[in-house]
Amino acid sequence: MTTPGVAVELVELTRVYGTVKALDGLSLRIEPGELVALLGPSGCGKTTALRILAGLDEATSGAVKVDGKDISGVPANKRDMGMVFQAYSLFPHLTVLDNVAFGLKMRRKAKADRLSRAKEMLELVGLSEHSHKYASELSGGQQQRVALARALAIQPRVLLLDEPLSALDAKVRTQLRDQIRRVQLEVGITTLFVTHDQEEALAVADRVGVMNRGRLEQLAAPAELYANPATPFVAEFVGLNNKVAARVSGGTADVLGTVVPTLPGSVASGEGLAMVRPESVTVTADPAGSARVSSVAFLGPTSRVYVTLPDGEVIGAQLTSVAARAFAPGDPVTVGVDADGVLVVPS
Amino acid sequence: MSALSLRRVRDALPLLPFLAVVVVFLLIPTVTVIVNAFVDDGGFSLARIEALFSPTALSALGKSVLLSGSTALIGAVFGAVLAWLVIDSPPESMLRRAVLSVCSVLAQFGGVALAFAFLATVGLNGVLTLWVQHLFGFNLAGSGWLYSVSGLILVYTYFQIPLMVIVFVPALEGLRDQWREAAFSLGASRWQYFREVAVPLLTPAFLGSALLLFANAFAAYATAAALVSQGSPIVPLLIRAALTSEMVLGQSGFAYALALEMIVVVAVVMIAYNALVRRTARWLR
Amino acid sequence: MSRRLLRGAAWLGFGLFFLFPLYAMADFSTRNLLAGGRTLRAWANLVVDDALYQAIVVSLALSALTVIAMLVLLVPTLIWVRLRAPWAKGLVEFLCLLPLTIPALVIVVGLRNVYLWVTYFLGESALTLTFVYIVVVLPFAYRALDAALAAIDLRTLAEAARSLGAGWTTTILRVVVPNIWPGILSAAFISIAVVLGEYTIASLSGYQTLQVEIVAIGKSDGPTSVAASLAVLVFGFALLLALSLATRGRRRRLTTGVTE
Numbered sequence: 097m098t099t100p101g102v103a104v105e106l107v108e109l110t111r112v113y114g115t116v117k118a119l120d121g122l123s124l125r126i127e128p129g130e131l132v133a134l135l136g137p138s139g140c141g142k143t144t145a146l147r148i149l150a151g152l153d154e155a156t157s158g159a160v161k162v163d164g165k166d167i168s169g170v171p172a173n174k175r176d177m178g179m180v181f182q183a184y185s186l187f188p189h190l191t192v193l194d195n196v197a198f199g200l201k202m203r204r205k206a207k208a209d210r211l212s213r214a215k216e217m218l219e220l221v222g223l224s225e226h227s228h229k230y231a232s233e234l235s236g237g238q239q240q241r242v243a244l245a246r247a248l249a250i251q252p253r254v255l256l257l258d259e260p261l262s263a264l265d266a267k268v269r270t271q272l273r274d275q276i277r278r279v280q281l282e283v284g285i286t287t288l289f290v291t292h293d294q295e296e297a298l299a300v301a302d303r304v305g306v307m308n309r310g311r312l313e314q315l316a317a318p319a320e321l322y323a324n325p326a327t328p329f330v331a332e333f334v335g336l337n338n339k340v341a342a343r344v345s346g347g348t349a350d351v352l353g354t355v356v357p358t359l360p361g362s363v364a365s366g367e368g369l370a371m372v373r374p375e376s377v378t379v380t381a382d383p384a385g386s387a388r389v390s391s392v393a394f395l396g397p398t399s400r401v402y403v404t405l406p407d408g409e410v411i412g413a414q415l416t417s418v419a420a421r422a423f424a425p426g427d428p429v430t431v432g433v434d435a436d437g438v439l440v441v442p443s
Numbered sequence: 444m445s446a447l448s449l450r451r452v453r454d455a456l457p458l459l460p461f462l463a464v465v466v467v468f469l470l471i472p473t474v475t476v477i478v479n480a481f482v483d484d485g486g487f488s489l490a491r492i493e494a495l496f497s498p499t500a501l502s503a504l505g506k507s508v509l510l511s512g513s514t515a516l517i518g519a520v521f522g523a524v525l526a527w528l529v530i531d532s533p534p535e536s537m538l539r540r541a542v543l544s545v546c547s548v549l550a551q552f553g554g555v556a557l558a559f560a561f562l563a564t565v566g567l568n569g570v571l572t573l574w575v576q577h578l579f580g581f582n583l584a585g586s587g588w589l590y591s592v593s594g595l596i597l598v599y600t601y602f603q604i605p606l607m608v609i610v611f612v613p614a615l616e617g618l619r620d621q622w623r624e625a626a627f628s629l630g631a632s633r634w635q636y637f638r639e640v641a642v643p644l645l646t647p648a649f650l651g652s653a654l655l656l657f658a659n660a661f662a663a664y665a666t667a668a669a670l671v672s673q674g675s676p677i678v679p680l681l682i683r684a685a686l687t688s689e690m691v692l693g694q695s696g697f698a699y700a701l702a703l704e705m706i707v708v709v710a711v712v713m714i715a716y717n718a719l720v721r722r723t724a725r726w727l728r
Numbered sequence: 729m730s731r732r733l734l735r736g737a738a739w740l741g742f743g744l745f746f747l748f749p750l751y752a753m754a755d756f757s758t759r760n761l762l763a764g765g766r767t768l769r770a771w772a773n774l775v776v777d778d779a780l781y782q783a784i785v786v787s788l789a790l791s792a793l794t795v796i797a798m799l800v801l802l803v804p805t806l807i808w809v810r811l812r813a814p815w816a817k818g819l820v821e822f823l824c825l826l827p828l829t830i831p832a833l834v835i836v837v838g839l840r841n842v843y844l845w846v847t848y849f850l851g852e853s854a855l856t857l858t859f860v861y862i863v864v865v866l867p868f869a870y871r872a873l874d875a876a877l878a879a880i881d882l883r884t885l886a887e888a889a890r891s892l893g894a895g896w897t898t899t900i901l902r903v904v905v906p907n908i909w910p911g912i913l914s915a916a917f918i919s920i921a922v923v924l925g926e927y928t929i930a931s932l933s934g935y936q937t938l939q940v941e942i943v944a945i946g947k948s949d950g951p952t953s954v955a956a957s958l959a960v961l962v963f964g965f966a967l968l969l970a971l972s973l974a975t976r977g978r979r980r981r982l983t984t985g986v987t988e
Contacts, residue, residue: 199629472838552925662831
């Protein structure tokens, strides 16, 4: 069942619609068996890139290579890629089993063979008992699992997922995304996963590509992306951030009274705004402190403690709820920064 | 009366004007027709119903069914093609708007005008008749076929095709892009997509629309009345004859029976339409 | 490439079939049979011929009356059903769509007794046809108005207005109606087109409306009838095209107001 993964390469893809540049020279290489997530706000070009890879859209310039071969001229129905759409892609007039077997029917496989393979795929996604139902009788999450089974049934070389979880409820989303990742690892297929939800991207991907206005801002492993954002856009888009006044000189920044090394891409010297994650902010009770607690928000396992600085700005610190219990609105505190590096952007 | 039903009655009062108009001007006439079809000389009788089986009435029924069936078929096929052409155009284009507006006018508001349109084209002095006469020496309108059932078939398609466009375009629009793209990404050729996905999904809507066209043609009166001044080849014209007849022999009573026959045929077709479309309409919502 | 060719050929075929008779009407109605060349005599008859002119006036008055009566009857009823009598929605919808399955011919056959009463109270004018015409336009008007009402948050609007002290009339006229303009316009235009084109009920009830007059004249003066028919078709087309353009702009504006 494991297909040997193939490498996928997008080379300088550009897509222009009239005066709008949906893609601006996107280059990306996905290693065999890797899951790369394309992350970005709507309109950033991630779905355009995926559709060009699938053959459903044509690039204005640039090339698409699979396993080293240029497939830019190959029509969509000959590309041997499995695709999962955002919603409503199951054929309503066919049962679940027939849906999953559809691709095999197009390849003229014998009936017995395609039904047995379809059943295998349904077992992989855990929906064997539903094989004789119709799409309208399934929940959104179940439909997407069937769509996944259908895409994998044809043993494609590449798996493409276009915001597969965006139309689902929050709880179903987390369960399904883990299941998709599990299946992807088990099958070992090269995968491109498009989403606007950064938590989703960080959770499932081997590497995440953050896109903005048709360009790739940064491509890195989730942890790296989170800790060392390469551009202000990435720092803003991924995870939460406080923006705190800081002074930079000689490769370090003076933030909230603490000296922290600056990350590449930061302002070289002078005044700037440091992007500090809530979990990197330290709050200590201090009767002589110049900052005041403004409010505490209980979030379950963690809490957010909001502190008003002497200059009037409010920042949020993330503490365990146990630690946060020590603080109440009005308490005087001292704040600091505990991070290996910080990105400083111009004010 | 309980408090709930008292409130129901009070809430229903503002609906009275609407209900009154519908009851008086729609339901009462309909009931009048049904009741009077079973009445003769003031008492219950099947005499008028029996008249429906006379040679004249049966012939008219047969021709009506022929007219409605043939124009439904022609309208459905050509209308589906035109509908496909329409949705192939950009959604907000002038062409699309213009075509849909023309279809609306021809399908629903044009009855008499269409008769005169064809009189002007292939009537005795019609533009096309005169051209053909001039070019080929052949009299296109010779036998006066325009004023018979064959002529009606031609003229009826002029509003059946547009009606099909109006009714079928929503079904075509309901064919989601995702299904086509999913089929392609799974390896289907255009022909395979058409045969395995598009046709099965559109067939119920297509058949349902054809039934609608049948009922529409069967009940149509204005065009036939304007074209055919002598004779009553089809049921609606037979009703006209019965209503305007000067003969005293219970002819106006015959109109009731004929009208009942019309209700029954249209009702049967609409019930079939509902049964067909209800289950599968969900797919193309 | 061949697909585009096929499509072009298909458009051409349909264009010819549907546009040629319209051209023929224009040609036929402007033909000068005596001296050759063109004449606008037939078209002038639309104003000059007294009977025809009267019939035009009657039909226009009838459509105006029908539109007003339909709106006054249907708009409050549909609003009431949505707000206070949701249990009646199925019944109202059924009754509104019923005229689609009951042919006009059947209605006119059974209408005689009813109209005996109507003419007794209201006289012999053709304008009494308004009542039946309300029923005839019901399916079209219902669809347009229902769609427009479904697109707004009627409950919230009405409750807000009432909580600020507005009575029902004010609420309907000054709060709801301005928000369902596309639906009202649509219902009105379509109703006008239906009434102008209606022949079955008018002719078999013996009234002289536009369509009845056109058919009557047609026996003796073909060109004038053809001219009048073409005028009605073009007018209907202009109405519906204008409606299509008017509601497109409005629809966009309405949604931007709500979602942004």
